Structures are given as C-alpha cells and as structure tokens.
Amino acid sequence: MKRTSLSGQIADIDLKLLRIFKTVVECGGFSAAEVELNIGRSAISRQMSDLETRLDMHLCQRGRSGFQLTDHGRLVYEATQELLVDLEKFRANVNAVHSRLIGELTLGLTDNMLTDSNSPVVNVLGAFHQQEPEVKINLQVAAPNEVERAVIEGRFNMGIVPQHHDLPGLTYYDLYDETSLFYCGRNHPLFDVPGDQLDIDTVSQHDFIAPGYTHSVMLKEQFPQLKASATSYQVEGIATLILSGQYIGFLPKHYASLWSDQQLMRALLPGILNYQVPFKIIVRRDSRPNLLREALLQAFKHPDTSTTGYA
Structure with missing residues (x-):
C-alpha cells in the first residue's frame, strides 16, 4: 500500500525543520551542527525526530557508529536543496516585481501645451518610460473642463489643466505657470x-x-x-x-x-x-491607491531640472 506524507500544506515549521536537517547533513552530524545552528544537541535531536514524524520516514542513523543518512534521507536532502533554491528564486522574483511597474495609465492633457518650453511634460514622460518601460501610457488631449470631468469620473487616472477654480472632487499639485x-x-x-x-x-x-x-x-x-x-x-x-x-x-x-x-x-x-495661468496636476480626491499614478505623480513633482525645457 502506498504511503502518503505531507498531504497538507508545507508550513513555516516544516521549512525550519528542513533547514535544520540540511545543516546537520552538511555539517556531518549533530555535534558539528551545534555551532552552526547555535542550539544544543538535544534540541537538534528533538527537531530531527519531529521532522521524521512529519515525513513518516527514517532519515538518518545516529549513535556510536556516527551520523549516516538513510536512502530516504538522501532523497529528502536532495529535495530540500531544490526546495530552498526555488524559494530563493521566488523571493527574488517577488522583489523584482516590487521594483518595477506593469499596467496602463491614462493621462489627460489640455490642448496646445506642447510649444511651452516651461512645461516639463515632454521630458517627464520620456524619463518615466525609460524608468518604467512596462507601463503603457494612454495619452488623451481635451479641453480643460473635459479633462477635469474625466478625472472625477475615473476615466482618467490623472490630468494636467490650467487652474481657474478648485473643484471639491479634485486634488491639485503645482506644475508650472x-x-x-x-x-x-x-x-x-x-x-x-x-x-x-x-x-x-x-x-x-x-x-x-x-x-x-x-x-x-x-x-x-x-x-x-x-x-x-x-x-x-x-x-x-x-x-x-x-x-x-x-x-x-x-x-x-x-x-x-x-x-x-x-x-x-x-x-x-x-x-x-x-x-x-498656473498649470496643475489633478487627481481624484477619493481615488483608490494606484502605484502607477503615484509613480507618475512623483515623477512630475520631482523632475530632473537639468532636462526641463526641450526647445
């Protein structure tokens, strides 16, 4: 009859026990692992017994004859190595995701801004694409009141408009005059x-x-x-x-x-x-957190002054 162990999810305690097992194997026994793990031999022995119970198999021989892996122990050691390598890959991949942005962002501009060399828009968008190449910018050009309405309704993530009034549904950030x-x-x-x-x-x-x-x-x-x-x-x-x-x-x-x-x-x-006329960046006041919008907003709030102006 085929036996099944670890039928449930692998928990944090399982990973801890497997790491201890790996260290014991690589140190060649419990005594040598004491220094590496900074725990006593009795604690190591107890945790190894817990792992064997969890896996429902005998992993090693220990006693006067010394430390020696069983056949099952060698297979578990090899599987543990693969598992811990995969965990590190997962950690690295998740950290990489945190360091880059992916998705689409809709920005609304007022028409006839392009010829103003005081405007940082051209340079900020260029630098932003270099920094975040996987973010797709959907650029819309419309009259100021249309941009305001689209931001309030959530159709635009952000807008740039000449400010002539303050609408209660919007938050305004200085850009240029x-x-x-x-x-x-x-x-x-x-x-x-x-x-x-x-x-x-x-x-x-x-x-x-x-x-x-x-x-x-x-x-x-x-x-x-x-x-x-x-x-x-x-x-x-x-x-x-x-x-x-x-x-x-x-x-x-x-x-x-x-x-x-x-x-x-x-x-x-x-x-x-x-x-x-002050030109302002506008975002919806009660909008949900949006990493893409926040990243572009920060790019506009802190542009590289050495590249402001493109004419």
Whole structure:
C-alpha cells in the first residue's frame, strides 16, 4: 500500500525543520551542527525526530557508529536543496516585481501645451518610460473642463489643466505657470501703432475675443474695459480670429510666438495686458491607491531640472 506524507500544506515549521536537517547533513552530524545552528544537541535531536514524524520516514542513523543518512534521507536532502533554491528564486522574483511597474495609465492633457518650453511634460514622460518601460501610457488631449470631468469620473487616472477654480472632487499639485499676452494680427489697425501711443482705453475700442473657457471670468475682473464681440472655446480659434485682422485677444505667449516671430501678430501693451495661468496636476480626491499614478505623480513633482525645457 502506498504511503502518503505531507498531504497538507508545507508550513513555516516544516521549512525550519528542513533547514535544520540540511545543516546537520552538511555539517556531518549533530555535534558539528551545534555551532552552526547555535542550539544544543538535544534540541537538534528533538527537531530531527519531529521532522521524521512529519515525513513518516527514517532519515538518518545516529549513535556510536556516527551520523549516516538513510536512502530516504538522501532523497529528502536532495529535495530540500531544490526546495530552498526555488524559494530563493521566488523571493527574488517577488522583489523584482516590487521594483518595477506593469499596467496602463491614462493621462489627460489640455490642448496646445506642447510649444511651452516651461512645461516639463515632454521630458517627464520620456524619463518615466525609460524608468518604467512596462507601463503603457494612454495619452488623451481635451479641453480643460473635459479633462477635469474625466478625472472625477475615473476615466482618467490623472490630468494636467490650467487652474481657474478648485473643484471639491479634485486634488491639485503645482506644475508650472503659463504667460498670456494680448495680440492683434498684422492686418489689424493697431498693428503699426507705436507702443507709446497705445493705452488701455484705445485698445478697448476694438473688437475683443472672449475665451469661452473658465478664465474668462478672471479676465472680466482684471480687464473690465475689454468688451467681447466674439467667443472661442479653443486657443486655435482665438488665434484664427486674431490672424483675420478683425479681432484682438489673449493667447499663450509660447503659442503666439509661432506667428509673432514672423511679424504676423504683435503683442499689445505687454506690460499691462498680461496674466499668468498656473498649470496643475489633478487627481481624484477619493481615488483608490494606484502605484502607477503615484509613480507618475512623483515623477512630475520631482523632475530632473537639468532636462526641463526641450526647445
């Protein structure tokens, strides 16, 4: 009849007994193992008996004739070696998993951020991929309010938006500031007017483009003289109207430089008509812990300053 031992799970005590058995075998007996194990011979003998009872087999001969493994003992010793090697492999593999990230992360960006060399986004994402090559980045570009909504609803793990208000469902982290100036196109009547002949009252007589996004409220408070006669919800829409030569309006300085460097646009009263918009990282306030999101958040919070700016 076939006997079965260790029908249950191998417990911590079994591993302890097997390690003691391995040491006894490699030391050549109980006496020599005392020093290695730092326990007395009687304790070693008792634990060896416990192991034999657990395995239901006789492992070794001990007595005046010395220490000698039985056939079963040799097989158990070889199996113990394999088991402990496999345990170390398992430990190493688990530790390796802890040191690398795997999965997919969805990041929402506001459109027309790419041309701002103050933004660390390009460099942070590049460095993050080098550091965590097994993380798949799903990058979505949308209007700021759409990014906010997607983060709150859990469709985006993280977003980067210009901050014009604080929503209770979001946590905000500083990233960088964007500068906007006030522009007219080359065909606009103000384009050739010398700067010393311009003032806010003169500028406010012309048709102004009100941005449809959230900081229009801030602009009304800061520049009440400006009266809107056109609206656009996108930066590109504002640029299009300015280039038409019929309207004036605010654009991010980095974005407008595409045309101002070619004298197709001109900044009006840059010392007065300007404002700063802080760009923030946003995450859902009550979101569950997410190692991928936390790793990317830390990458944005502590970028390598030597690589900030890519232009």
